[in-house]
Amino acid sequence: MPELPEVETVCRSLRARLRGQKIARVEVRERRLRYPVSRQLSFRLEGRTILEVRRRGKYILVALEGDQVWISHLGMSGKLIYVDASRPRENHDHIIVTLSDGHELRYHDPRRFGLSLVVSEAAIRSVPQLKHLGPEPFDPAFSASYLYAVLRKSRRRVRDLLIDQKVAAGLGNIYANEVLFHAGIRPTTRAWRLGKRQATTIAEFTPLVLEEAIRRRGTSFSDFRDGEDRKGRFQNHLRVYDREGEPCANCSSKIKRVALGNRSAFYCPTCQV
DNA sequence: CGGTGGACCTGCTGGC
DNA sequence: TGCCAGCAGGTCCACC
Numbered sequence: 001m002p003e004l005p006e007v008e009t010v011c012r013s014l015r016a017r018l019r020g021q022k023i024a025r026v027e028v029r030e031r032r033l034r035y036p037v038s039r040q041l042s043f044r045l046e047g048r049t050i051l052e053v054r055r056r057g058k059y060i061l062v063a064l065e066g067d068q069v070w071i072s073h074l075g076m077s078g079k080l081i082y083v084d085a086s087r088p089r090e091n092h093d094h095i096i097v098t099l100s101d102g103h104e105l106r107y108h109d110p111r112r113f114g115l116s117l118v119v120s121e122a123a124i125r126s127v128p129q130l131k132h133l134g135p136e137p138f139d140p141a142f143s144a145s146y147l148y149a150v151l152r153k154s155r156r157r158v159r160d161l162l163i164d165q166k167v168a169a170g171l172g173n174i175y176a177n178e179v180l181f182h183a184g185i186r187p188t189t190r191a192w193r194l195g196k197r198q199a200t201t202i203a204e205f206t207p208l209v210l211e212e213a214i215r216r217r218g219t220s221f222s223d224f225r226d227g228e229d230r231k232g233r234f235q236n237h238l239r240v241y242d243r244e245g246e247p248c249a250n251c252s253s254k255i256k257r258v259a260l261g262n263r264s265a266f267y268c269p270t271c272q273v
Numbered sequence: 274c275g276g277t278g279g280a281c282c283t284g285c286t287g288g289c
Numbered sequence: 290t291g292c293c294a295g296c297a298g299g300t301c302c303a304c305c
Contacts, residue, residue, distance in 0.1 A: 262278070
């Protein structure tokens with residue numbers, strides 16, 4: 001569910017709420033996430049003060065005093081929400097963090113595809129899930145020449161390449177499809193067939209689309225909520241994703257859907273070649 | 274190494 | 290109304 005814009009929205013909405021707070025207590029009610037939650041999670045978090053909240057790809061990093069970082073991934077259906085402690089607990093509230101101001105931070109994830117672990121700052125580089133992440137789309141390293149070099153040597157479909165976290169950290173199926181619409185390229189196109197100009201267009205549109213989605217606080221179909229449990233609004237501005245049969249905003253052709261691997265790709269048959 | 278398909282989960286929707 | 294298949298924003302692994 002949550003791709004870069006959604007994770008960034010969660011981080012921004014939590015940042016001011018969490019900074020400076022002390023973690024009073026951590027209750028793990030369900031350890032069976034994508035990876036089992038360590039029995040030492042509570043011990044490593046309790047008593048520490050939160051310094052900052054940051055993001056890497058689709059991972060949320062909460063830095064704590066004492067050189068510890070609490071890393072969360074929301075999988076497909078996860079939420080990390082800051083709520084009043086009096087609010088009733090819900091099914092699938094797997095981790096409850098009690099804060100010094102009387103609020104709780106709740107990790108909620110029906111499908112349990114997420115992750116939650118604590119490491120030292122120095123160990124972030126060696127966390128298996130993080131160490132192969134590619135450049136952030138807002139980083140200068142995500143340049144036209146970088147992307148062209150990656151595209152030209154791959155026989156994969158361009159949509160598959162763009163959602164590979166080694167290529168661009170944080171891009172997922174929604175935004176890969178949206179970027180390709182703006183670039184005028186079909187998601188099914190083999191990457192090596194694209195030229196420098198097309199690589200440049202993709203490299204330029206990627207941060208623009210993501211920035212626009214962040215401005216609208218992410219895409220909420222059913223699950224996604226920000227750190228205060230509010231929906232995003234970008235679902236109303238999608239050009240192709242989940243719009244099969246609807247008219248293209250540019251040319252009114254019907255948007256098409258194709259299955260690529262196990263997941264859907266969407267495109268305008270007229271605007272995307 | 275690259276590509277494909279399935280597995281991990283729950284919940285919602287649409288067709289019959 | 291009820292049941293069931295299909296599908297969902299992510300990631301990893303086995304297999305060819």
